[in-house]
Amino acid sequence: xxxxxxxxxxxxxxxxxFFPFVLFTRMPAKxxxxxxxxxxxxxxxxxxxxxxxxxxxxxxxxxxxxxxTTIMATEEVEIVxxxxxxxxxxxxEVTPVSTDxxxxxxxxxxCLVKELEWRTKNLPEFQKTEAAMELSEFxxxxxxQQALRYKNTKFDPVEEATWQPGEPVPYLAVSRVMNAIxxxxxxxxxxELFSQFIRTVIVTTPSDLLKVIYLCTNQLAPxxxxxxxxxxxxxxxKAIAESTQTSLKGIKSxxxxxxxxxxxxxxxxxxxxxxxxxxxxSVQKVFDAFYEIALMKGHSSxxxxxxxxxxxxxxxxxYESTYIIRSLGGKLRIGLAGQSVLIAIAHAFMxxxxxxxSVPCEEGQHPLVxxxxxxxxxxxxxxxxxxxxxxxxxxxxxxxxxxxELMIPQLLAGNLLSLEEVCPMTPGIPLKPMLAHPTKxxxxxxxxxxxxxxxxxxxxxxxxxxxxxxxxxxxKIYSRNAEDNTEKYPDLIELMPQIIQDATKxxxxxxxxxxxxxxTKKILPFQVLSTRSKKAVQKEDIKVQVCLYAFDLxxxxxxxxxxxxxxxxxxxxxxxxxxxxxxxxxATHAEMTDTEEIEAFLNxxxxxxxxxxxxKTLEVDAxxxxxxxxxxxLKLKKDYLDDVGDSLDLVIIGGxxxxxKRTGVYGGFLLACYxxxxxxxxxxxxIGTGFSDANLAEFAEYFKSRELLEVPTYYRIPxxxxxxxxxxxxxxxxxxAADLSISPNHKAGMGLVDPNKGISLRFPRYLGTREDKKxxxxxxxxxxxxxxxxxxxxxxxxxxxxxx
DNA sequence: TGTGGCTGCCC
DNA sequence: ATTCTGC
DNA sequence: GCAGAATGGGCAGCCACA
Numbered sequence: 001x002x003x004x005x006x007x008x009x010x011x012x013x014x015x016x017x018f019f020p021f022v023l024f025t026r027m028p029a030k031x032x033x034x035x036x037x038x039x040x041x042x043x044x045x046x047x048x049x050x051x052x053x054x055x056x057x058x059x060x061x062x063x064x065x066x067x068x069t070t071i072m073a074t075e076e077v078e079i080v081x082x083x084x085x086x087x088x089x090x091x092x093e094v095t096p097v098s099t100d101x102x103x104x105x106x107x108x109x110x111c112l113v114k115e116l117e118w119r120t121k122n123l124p125e126f127q128k129t130e131a132a133m134e135l136s137e138f139x140x141x142x143x144x145q146q147a148l149r150y151k152n153t154k155f156d157p158v159e160e161a162t163w164q165p166g167e168p169v170p171y172l173a174v175s176r177v178m179n180a181i182x183x184x185x186x187x188x189x190x191x192e193l194f195s196q197f198i199r200t201v202i203v204t205t206p207s208d209l210l211k212v213i214y215l216c217t218n219q220l221a222p223x224x225x226x227x228x229x230x231x232x233x234x235x236x237x238k239a240i241a242e243s244t245q246t247s248l249k250g251i252k253s254x255x256x257x258x259x260x261x262x263x264x265x266x267x268x269x270x271x272x273x274x275x276x277x278x279x280x281x282s283v284q285k286v287f288d289a290f291y292e293i294a295l296m297k298g299h300s301s302x303x304x305x306x307x308x309x310x311x312x313x314x315x316x317x318x319y320e321s322t323y324i325i326r327s328l329g330g331k332l333r334i335g336l337a338g339q340s341v342l343i344a345i346a347h348a349f350m351x352x353x354x355x356x357x358s359v360p361c362e363e364g365q366h367p368l369v370x371x372x373x374x375x376x377x378x379x380x381x382x383x384x385x386x387x388x389x390x391x392x393x394x395x396x397x398x399x400x401x402x403x404x405e406l407m408i409p410q411l412l413a414g415n416l417l418s419l420e421e422v423c424p425m426t427p428g429i430p431l432k433p434m435l436a437h438p439t440k441x442x443x444x445x446x447x448x449x450x451x452x453x454x455x456x457x458x459x460x461x462x463x464x465x466x467x468x469x470x471x472x473x474x475x476k477i478y479s480r481n482a483e484d485n486t487e488k489y490p491d492l493i494e495l496m497p498q499i500i501q502d503a504t505k506x507x508x509x510x511x512x513x514x515x516x517x518x519x520t521k522k523i524l525p526f527q528v529l530s531t532r533s534k535k536a537v538q539k540e541d542i543k544v545q546v547c548l549y550a551f552d553l554x555x556x557x558x559x560x561x562x563x564x565x566x567x568x569x570x571x572x573x574x575x576x577x578x579x580x581x582x583x584x585x586x587a588t589h590a591e592m593t594d595t596e597e598i599e600a601f602l603n604x605x606x607x608x609x610x611x612x613x614x615x616k617t618l619e620v621d622a623x624x625x626x627x628x629x630x631x632x633x634l635k636l637k638k639d640y641l642d643d644v645g646d647s648l649d650l651v652i653i654g655g656x657x658x659x660x661k662r663t664g665v666y667g668g669f670l671l672a673c674y675x676x677x678x679x680x681x682x683x684x685x686x687i688g689t690g691f692s693d694a695n696l697a698e699f700a701e702y703f704k705s706r707e708l709l710e711v712p713t714y715y716r717i718p719x720x721x722x723x724x725x726x727x728x729x730x731x732x733x734x735x736x737a738a739d740l741s742i743s744p745n746h747k748a749g750m751g752l753v754d755p756n757k758g759i760s761l762r763f764p765r766y767l768g769t770r771e772d773k774k775x776x777x778x779x780x781x782x783x784x785x786x787x788x789x790x791x792x793x794x795x796x797x798x799x800x801x802x803x804x
Numbered sequence: 805t806g807t808g809g810c811t812g813c814c815c
Numbered sequence: 816a817t818t819c820t821g822c
Numbered sequence: 823g824c825a826g827a828a829t830g831g832g833c834a835g836c837c838a839c840a
Contacts, residue, residue: 185821187825230836232811302810302837330812335821337826437823438817463814483813526815530833534813628825661820661828668829688829689818720809738815738816741831762815764830765817 111166111205112367118207119368120357122409157199157352158366165368169201169208171281174215175320182334190336191344198348202412203369206354210408211287217341218332220287220294222403223482224430227294231305231328236261239309240325244268256724259663261329262322265313269321278315286312286324293328333660339395339629345408346394347387349416356414370414393419399626400425400562402432402482425560427468427506430478434510434552434624436614437631440640442598445615448634453618455566456601457589458610459635460549461526462514465489467548468555469500469507488532489513490539492548499584503557504576510552516545518582523547523609525795527741550577551587551614554624565622591618602636609795611738612637639738639763646740646787648673648761648779649770652731653681653715654723655703656688658696665700670723671735671764672715673748675781681729682716682758682781684748685737690766703727716747716758732773737761740788752785759788 158165162173177197181190194216201209214220221227240261241248246268254264289312293305312324326332336344353370361367378386393416397407401423410422425431439445445454464480475493477485486493492513500507515524515532524544532544553573554561561569579585588608590601602613615634616622625632639645650671658667668688672681691699708726711717715726742753743760750758 187822228812230811234810297836299837331827333827335826339825461815479814481813527832530814532834534834631823656829659828686830689816691829692819736817737830739831744832746831760831762831763816 109164109166111164113166115166115205115207116367119412122207122412155196155199155351157196157203160196161200161204163204165204167205168282168284169205169212171215171283171286171320171324172317173197173200174212174283174286175318175323178216178323178332178334178336179319181336185335187335187340190334191340191347194336194341195344195347195351198344199352202348202352202354203366206368206412208283209412210404211283213341213345213404213408215283215287215327216332216336217338217404218327218330219404220291222405222429224478224484226484227291229290229294229328229330230296230301231293231309231330233261233329235302235306236309236325236329239306239313240265240268242306243310243313256657259657259659260322260326262324262326265321265325266316266319269313269316277317280317281312281315281320290327331660338627342395342398343391345411346390346416349394349411350386350390353416354412354414359414390416393417395629396420397423399431399629400560401429402626403429425508425555425562427470427508427555428476430466430468430476430482430484431508431554432482432627433464433466433480434626434633435628435631436633436635438640439615439634439636440642442595442602442636445598445634445636446593446595449615449617452620453567453591455570455589455591455616455618456598457551457587457614457616458549458605458608459612459614459637460512460514460523460587461609461611462512462529462546462549463526465492465511465513465548466554467492467496467507467509467511469496469505471506485534487536488534489546490537491542491546494539495548495580495583499577499580501576501578505557506555507553507557507576508555509550509573509577510554511548511550512587513546513548516547516582518545521582525609545582547582548584549587550584551589552624562624562626564624565619566616566624567618567622569624587614602638606638607794612640637738639736646737646761646791647767648684648735648737648784648787649732649773649777650684650735651681651729651775651778652703652733653683653717653727653729655699655725655727656686657724662696665696666703666725667696669699669733670718671733672729672778673781673784674776674778675716675749676776677781680714680716681712681775682747682750683718684746684759684784685735685761685764686721687733687735687764687766689764690736695766702731706730716750718745718747720745729775732770732775732778734767734770735761735764736767737765738763740784740791742788749781749785749788752782753788753792759784 163170174197177193180193184190184193198209198212201212220229237248237251237255240246241251244251244265251264251268254268255261258264258267289308293308296304296308309324309328313321316324323332323334354368355361355366355370359370394407394411397419400420401407406429407419407423410419415422439448463485465485466478466480468476468478470476475486475496477489477492479485513529515526515529516522517524528544529546532546533541550573551570552566553569553576556572556576561572564572574586577584577586588605592598592601598613605611605613613636615636617632621632623632637645650673652669653672654670655666656668656670658665668686670683670686672683674680675682703725706727708728711726712728739762741760741762742757744757746760747758748760750756753759
């Protein structure tokens with residue numbers, strides 16, 4: 001049974017479900033004044049669960065919305081809090097919709113009818129309905145792994161929505177959720193906030209759900225559709241400057257101070273408010289605006305984009321501008337990304353199941369969602385089991401069909417439990433490729449794979465190529481990030497028929513495309529591969545030949561092999577395809593368990609111009625695990641090993657102001673080697689990884705007294721990407737790199753290996769500070785050149801030179 | 805028409 | 816790509 | 823150990839502008 005008590009709130013409340021902002025619409029004005037801290041941007045949150053709003057409060061829903069901005073300005077006072085308490089033998093009421101008399105208050109409006117029509121239109125063929133949501137199907141096995149969630153689940157998505165059922169979802173609501181999520185680092189809390197928001201969309205305006213998901217994952221479409229905003233920091237700053245009548249310089253300096261353009265946009269705006277409130281933004285409007293921006297091309301497209309952004313900015317209230325700008329900048333950085341979104345979706349659809357169309361809507365029921373569990377009481381462990389089950393289904397499905405466009409309509413059709421069948425793996429939809437965990441040595445590999453059979457493969461230095469053959473026989477090639485690279489590789493498309501065996505029809509293979517010198521029959525460096533054209537390539541124009549190294553088979557003749565162990569997948573790969581020398585080869589591999597043997601194989605891989613080894617189990621934990629979810633593969637590279645690989649001692653000559661979580665400290669530095677010949681410092685690379693937070697704080701303090709007003713004449717500095725602040729040469733840091741490269745930008749060793757170009761580092765990272773070294777003791781330009789030559793010798797001097 | 809800056813995407 | 820950090 | 827967010831070099835492609 002449930003009891004409701006009135007309590008005084010004395011600080012932060014944990015564990016209750018809430019939408020703080022929603023409360024404004026439902027609490028008497030006197031109490032609303034207490035909720036300032038939420039909107040004032042402070043960390044502290046005040047939460048509340050309010051169960052039985054008075055009819056008067058309910059009716060005033062729309063009117064009270066307008067009061068929010070005034071509330072922001074008031075002081076925080078004591079709050080009277082209504083919370084829900086449950087007894088020891090706790091049961092959790094999972095209510096997809098209101099169960100009491102308020103139920104009938106759900107407007108059966110024209111808007112909702114439209115939602116239903118939308119659903120009919122957008123829902124593919126319908127399977128498994130009636131019993132689909134019967135919870136008793138679940139096993140009652142308990143999980144001990146994760147903490148219980150949704151403890152006092154008395155969340156009513158109909159009540160909590162700040163907009164009416166069937167109305168467009170306001171972008172304001174989305175931005176408020178983003179802000180709430182932004183203000184916590186707790187993942188469970190993030191997931192809960194987002195899943196509850198999804199629930200409100202499911203019961204009100206499900207036709208907006210896909211767009212909500214896209215906005216919150218910062219996508220416009222699946223990446224293989226190649227729809228890009230073409231907006232970056234520069235254009236954003238221009239738009240912010242113009243819309244706030246601030247100089248570009250002013251915006252830049254604010255950006256340095258705040259570390260976030262979104263914040264800059266919001267603060268500039270509030271400084272000069274317009275008299276008239278433009279029409280509020282909706283999810284639909286914002287999404288459409290983003291989409292239009294992405295489609296703008298050709299002459300004056302940039303200024304049209306700027307205008308569009310300005311148009312959005314004038315309509316913004318509260319935190320909307322922050323998240324619009326962050327979205328356009330490509331990084332939401334609120335702590336919610338792919339994995340958490342999937343979990344939130346799963347929980348939302350488990351707790352608020354849409355009513356399948358085949359299930360008639362009975363009198364007094366909500367037209368969009370099932371009332372199935374209205375009377376049903378679940379114990380917390382039961383609830384937990386259901387949530388985990390949903391989580392596992394949604395994740396599994398997204399791994400085999402990573403498309404919200406296809407998954408969301410099925411979920412809205414009430415197909416959560418049959419999702420795996422209605423969303424099968426489909427050639428033509430790229431999977432997130434399986435990734436590998438870096439290991440620091442053979443001993444770590446052996447330790448991780450103790451008592452398991454494993455195989456070692458060459459790790460090729462090229463570009464991931466996931467090649468699909470669709471039902472219609474066409475071939476598609478996708479990149480590591482699911483971009484469509486088909487038109488980049490007409491040569492590979494042409495090659496395919498030669499290597500596909502007769503019995504092989506549809507498939508998905510995992511390969512590395514590597515630049516290849518057909519004369520010497522040797523692998524070429526990544527830098528050569530990257531010079532290939534990307535768009536509308538004609539076979540005759542190809543200058544860099546490519547060899548495919550295939551290493552996995554994920555789908556064959558209509559069947560997913562995701563769950564098959566690697567031993568089987570590889571066997572199937574070998575029989576489904578035929579090698580073609582210099583064009584299509586299976587990745588070199590060997591099975592061994594002995595440390596010395598592995599070391600020898602690692603060395604051999606380097607001699608054969610590879611990056612190192614991939615180590616994969618053959619039987620146990622040997623399924624194909626897409627995405628970053630599980631790094632069951634291991635990678636072993638020479639530069640991971642201590643005391644192996646190129647390590648340099650370099651001088652810090654400049655700093656870059658940090659952004660995001662590095663606001664207020666330097667986020668990166670410009671490094672130089674010392675050139676004794678000319679007694680000057682030559683830029684070699686920037687560095688921004690390898691620092692702990694403590695390191696960065698110490699660096700910021702250290703360089704406070706070493707800032708220079710101008711660039712010293714004895715600095716040879718890069719063409720682009722100049723530091724925000726110059727430093728006197730003083731601190732020497734130890735840096736590790738995977739490779740050295742001829743640089744179009746940096747100046748180290750200029751004239752020593754290339755007349756006009758310097759040398760830079762590939763994958764530089766900070767190892768530590770060399771307190772013992774003076775800047776003149778840093779790695780010398782000639783040493784850098786020597787290191788480059790040593791590496792180039794191994795590659796038999798392959799890099800192209802300018803014809804000068 | 806050539807060049808440089810910006811963006812997205814490879815690693 | 817590499818790396819660090821809160822959970 | 824996961825998930826997310828900091829940050830690297832360097833290429834093609836596109837657009838603004840001289």
